[in-house]
Amino acid sequence: MTQTLVPASMDTAPRGAYFSFREPLAFRGEGFVPTAEEPFAYRFYDKNRLVLGRRMEDQLRFAACYWHSFVGDGTDPFGDASFLRPWHGAGDPMAQALHKADVAFDLFRLIGTPFFTFHDRDVAPEGATLRESNERLRRIEAVFERKMDQTGVKLLWGTANLFSNRRYMAGAATNPDPDVFAYAAAQVKNVLEMTHRLGGHNYVLWGGREGYETLLNTDLKRELAQLGRFLNLVVEHKHKIGFKGQILIEPKPAEPTKHQYDHDVATVYGFLKANGLETEVKLNLEQNHALLAGHNFEHEIALASALGIFGSIDMNRGDEMLGWDTDQFPNNLPQVALTLYEVLKAGGIGQGGLNFDAKLRRQSIDPDDLVWAHASAMDLCARALLVAEKMVQDGALQRHVQTRYQGWDSPRGRAILQGECSLETLARDVEAEGLEPQPRSSQQERLEHLVNGYI
Amino acid sequence: MTQTLVPASMDTAPRGAYFSFREPLAFRGEGFVPTAEEPFAYRFYDKNRLVLGRRMEDQLRFAACYWHSFVGDGTDPFGDASFLRPWHGAGDPMAQALHKADVAFDLFRLIGTPFFTFHDRDVAPEGATLRESNERLRRIEAVFERKMDQTGVKLLWGTANLFSNRRYMAGAATNPDPDVFAYAAAQVKNVLEMTHRLGGHNYVLWGGREGYETLLNTDLKRELAQLGRFLNLVVEHKHKIGFKGQILIEPKPAEPTKHQYDHDVATVYGFLKANGLETEVKLNLEQNHALLAGHNFEHEIALASALGIFGSIDMNRGDEMLGWDTDQFPNNLPQVALTLYEVLKAGGIGQGGLNFDAKLRRQSIDPDDLVWAHASAMDLCARALLVAEKMVQDGALQRHVQTRYQGWDSPRGRAILQGECSLETLARDVEAEGLEPQPRSSQQERLEHLVNGYI
């Protein structure tokens, strides 16, 4: 049971002094020792250090997200708000939105994240009509333009919230009511254009309501057709307005919906192929969503890369012991290193980035917890990147894989792949040669040991 | 730990008298009361009863499988063989294979299942070379021909075992060694042709080893290309020999492999699209595999149907509390009824069938347990079919769904689906009309109640 009233006794901190940190966090190197004056400094995140030929900042392209850190209030399915951000209390909603923006950009400045991300409803309150909502959003856009200018922080991606409002309870694009489809289309148009004007590098679609609860009331085939149509509209509009960013779909198998259509990488790929969009749309991948779909994060990245649709990353982690999206900040060095190794193998993060779609635990109610969580995660990722760099530079893993498959460079291997064999010719060869292939050790344990040597 | 020696004290029952049942099980109707003379009779499985215009037997197209019932010996990862079938003991392997065939066809006769299914290695022992294996298989084929003739039992599908032998430990089509690919191709050619000669209605590919254990030693992209090539060879050969049956892929996400490429319906669909095979290949679906992939069985059937690739069914059930393939006989009436309702909505089972890819629990060591398990499952499915028939005939569910989506027949709905709208025109309409769509109850609980009314 959830009770959701905002408590009366709202703490209203003075504007602009939400965090005890005043100056941007510095890079001090591995030997850094915390002091009372400087409780945190980056030990690994040296943004200008070259890693495989690119500045670390450009390899990682960190983004902080608006929703978890500034909209989220610490509620959970059985608990009321715990964070009590001043801008969550009563008051003029636009004034609160501006207060929120001040604190958000102050956080970006302190941690030095080069990008941010947002949903429309995160940054400006919904109005009584879509027109009013759009007007409010436009006012915030002007604020963002100024702040982005002042701070140099850029927009990794924008997106439209097509899931919170009850009008979307049965889906946005996949709603049984075409008016909802139209409403969603109008909302996406607005945010896509705003993202374009703000110089966003990508635009994301997360289909948290594009799915179903029970087949008893669902026409799955029809809904898939609606979803395909919607995606085509978005791509068409992107080209029309000249947006050069990537259109990204973010797969997730379930939650809030029982079954979501954008289940995982493989599912979305099939959907894109069926709609002829596999060269137009890429994917924004998240470890927690991968877990919920029964995959390792590395698998999802490698598969998206193999299919040519790898786009960007949500850099959080899930809890394997829990069956829902915990969206925790990453903290396991070897896991993140293997993740970034796959990103590097995929050619790097490209136009995408590492977005901290991660939220503080409900009990982390100090404003400074926001700073600690982001900065710790950035430093952990930087450290992991240095490990992944070693894996690439050393090359032993890559060589092992190449050696393992080298038989495919033999005449038979080539002939098979080039379509020069049939079951018949192969069967004839096997019998004629008395072929009895001998298995070779795959050496998994040695390779795992090799990986630990890079840490 | 598994110890797998066949116990010395093998019980060798006289041939042809493996079961205490002597006569085929009869249909006696719902009022049947078991007696000592007739402990079991069908209460619902009346094969000639018309259900939605087809004989029940033709709607259900039951098949018994060779592997679980005649090859499986009751071992589990921590336990030795418990079943001690006479034909599992020491002795001439071909004599044992013949003994096994006698008992298998005796079971088919007793339970009255119109079809059976097999892997090559289930029915004939592997020889020292592929040539010898093929010769042995050919001898069994002759036996099958005769027995099928005598009993009228038909072949639902055949398949090649490309997973048990250690040569396939790193995959068959996806092996790093092209010689293994060639060996697998030769094996499939042989079984595909045998299936063709025996009048099989389908040929199945289950890729239990087509996947990987760790990306550290795997080139995922290359393996997908190999797998695509293999599947094309199979389809080409099918056409070459004039086989009219369906080629079916059986999705499963994992087990034995950590990650298998044929993960679920959506994944295989994308794979087929990528290889241009979506009109050539269909799917054989299993509830237990669906569960392991995080899906309901109904979802997998409905999705395959929507994508035009629904082919056949493995009719077992998994245990939601356990994380591996338990392959139990189906026993939950409402679940099976909803499954068959989806099959009927998909246009029926077509050339496919309901194959009992189900195994006795390790402690069900009586020969008669084989009879009880299959016959109980057949009767349960028949009963569920009658429930599903009511659901179709009454039509209330279908009407509810049609009503729910009827807005899509409005001018706006049609215009959207026919590509006559853009984000721009839709946004303009929303603003102009001040559109604020109102949600409607999806009535899930009422629909679930409606379903129970059919039981």
Added chain:
Amino acid sequence: MTQTLVPASMDTAPRGAYFSFREPLAFRGEGFVPTAEEPFAYRFYDKNRLVLGRRMEDQLRFAACYWHSFVGDGTDPFGDASFLRPWHGAGDPMAQALHKADVAFDLFRLIGTPFFTFHDRDVAPEGATLRESNERLRRIEAVFERKMDQTGVKLLWGTANLFSNRRYMAGAATNPDPDVFAYAAAQVKNVLEMTHRLGGHNYVLWGGREGYETLLNTDLKRELAQLGRFLNLVVEHKHKIGFKGQILIEPKPAEPTKHQYDHDVATVYGFLKANGLETEVKLNLEQNHALLAGHNFEHEIALASALGIFGSIDMNRGDEMLGWDTDQFPNNLPQVALTLYEVLKAGGIGQGGLNFDAKLRRQSIDPDDLVWAHASAMDLCARALLVAEKMVQDGALQRHVQTRYQGWDSPRGRAILQGECSLETLARDVEAEGLEPQPRSSQQERLEHLVNGYI
């Protein structure tokens, strides 16, 4: 992300006419056919029918719960309120609480549930201080007394909400701050006494915050000691005030907390033993919580019964494909029948009851959905009870079990259980007798068939 503001445009239905149903639902028997005038009637729930010697109403002891049906607003982790109950809107909180109570008792009247259940915060709004909260609760108590008198509806159990308010974010009894322990104690005292005055049959403790998020900040041993102390205080107070109801703990492994101390039946039993409370406290079991802990519901009931701590039931169901508490209304006949069979084997529900701790799906936004969901579930349970009655009366299952273990009535069996053997004497016997026990079929498939015969 959750946005939780109550929408401005609150629909305010006229008081007392929240449902389209006006008269209590009638029992019409299996042949009932719905009409426009009477869309629902009970087909199986005939409250006065004798089932194994007790009235059906007394065997089932249904309760409707306050929280899901009257407090829950349809929010989910990604969605705002969808239900828009009139009493959720702005307005005097006590007036809203009274409105809510009117509708609640109207529902109880319509569906004919003999019991209800509540948390303190469900029925009266929290005040600025505990004193004010208690005063508000006292006012509602007076209303309840009158309504219970008028309708005959009784209180199955009351409980204190020790989880929603942020003061409990780190636990109630297990909080690092003893002041929170004291606050929780004060709250429980108040609700326990209220439950006593209202003639409640049980008092429940659900420890949704009694657990931890990470061991890094947790002293598990200390928290267990706190929890033991708290439970002792509750039991002492129960005796002091002469409350004759059962004190019940409701196990759940996780959610909202990562790890909760009252994990499952076995865990709570050990905790009770460690605190000497195993004869003072019993359990309130829920299927969805059992699933989350990796158990079947039947297991939890049978184990609690074997350990002498079976108390009551939350009668909902979870979704095996989802990893969180879905709290759906029960709808699977065989599953519920097996559940009630275990309840009957445990001696019946006793002082407990079947509480519908179940919530409407978020899209079931019609007021009448509340009626349909509860009434459908009651009828399903009644039908399942009749199946379970057959299982008991026929006795075949019970006889099978007794026969299976009859060896334990042999001299050796008795000697072992009575402590008259040692490893030494048993080893000597085995060698002397050359004992080689032969396994017997456990006949699982036949037994499952037998169960289906009762349906």
Added chain:
Amino acid sequence: MTQTLVPASMDTAPRGAYFSFREPLAFRGEGFVPTAEEPFAYRFYDKNRLVLGRRMEDQLRFAACYWHSFVGDGTDPFGDASFLRPWHGAGDPMAQALHKADVAFDLFRLIGTPFFTFHDRDVAPEGATLRESNERLRRIEAVFERKMDQTGVKLLWGTANLFSNRRYMAGAATNPDPDVFAYAAAQVKNVLEMTHRLGGHNYVLWGGREGYETLLNTDLKRELAQLGRFLNLVVEHKHKIGFKGQILIEPKPAEPTKHQYDHDVATVYGFLKANGLETEVKLNLEQNHALLAGHNFEHEIALASALGIFGSIDMNRGDEMLGWDTDQFPNNLPQVALTLYEVLKAGGIGQGGLNFDAKLRRQSIDPDDLVWAHASAMDLCARALLVAEKMVQDGALQRHVQTRYQGWDSPRGRAILQGECSLETLARDVEAEGLEPQPRSSQQERLEHLVNGYI
């Protein structure tokens, strides 16, 4: 389906030269660089290095297990043997057992593990009668005595295999047939005495068959009583023969059985309490089993420690994406460090040890893979121990926890815990003081950052 025949073409390596490694692996320090001559050396496992006052070898007490490494043949539920160890082939079973023992002790020598562990059936083949089995075991025992003497390798624990043979298919102690109980008792007596004679430090009971498949054929209460009796017999015999080692139960929730009685730490604790054995029996914990029960490994260790029943560890890891026991060698540094931190907090490993109940992946078919896997795991654990040492020495985590709970040292905190308060006095205090406790941040993200600082 499993086919389990041992292939005919068994590779028979010359005795005593099974591995390419000839000399025990050396410790070379962190700077070690592999060469062709010395492909592996320990970089962290310096057995004589003092860690928190004890030699590293004594803190870790590594053991290699017999079953996975020398009995396991690489079969999986869908695959035949892949390892083809020479001693798995045809031949005199006792000669093969001696060959196996030679290779096993050669491995212990090479990797320098101070302990080993075994089941009776791992080391000597089962005979036609228990008497013959015992005689064979006695012959191997003599061999072990000599080899242990020569090498200094000690026995961490022995155990009886009460699960592989079909006689145990329905349980050992919990079998419906008391003769099976007797047989199991005789087997345990023999192995317990053998363990005692060999100077074993512990004796383990793993109840892989002590559980059930379905309640339909199970008397759960009766089986729990049988299990309690059995455990008492073992404890009584331990005292009778003067065995000073620990009796350990190894919890696991399922697999092979659907539900196992020794589910997890909390369950076994309750069982021990119910049987008055909580001071006689301790636990052997495994990470993979913890995962299957829905727990972190750290939780199980911390809980066992809090309950006073922590005994020993199986040092493997599971795969969170798979639902069965994968028993992989540990490889995640932060995870193992947190595990060992809990072990240190529990007072160290005591009489227990870190047993590698871990198996090679099925494709790791080189003999040397056994060396690599064990040695890599040992070095990883040593490295993790050094991290855990820092966590203990620095003390920051411990101080944080102490500070967090310091309120419990206040007068109210003490009074509560000492039983000097009641619900009444606490409620009075809360009202009188107008107590409104304020939550404090639990700082989870900062603490996770702190942990990464130690790595």
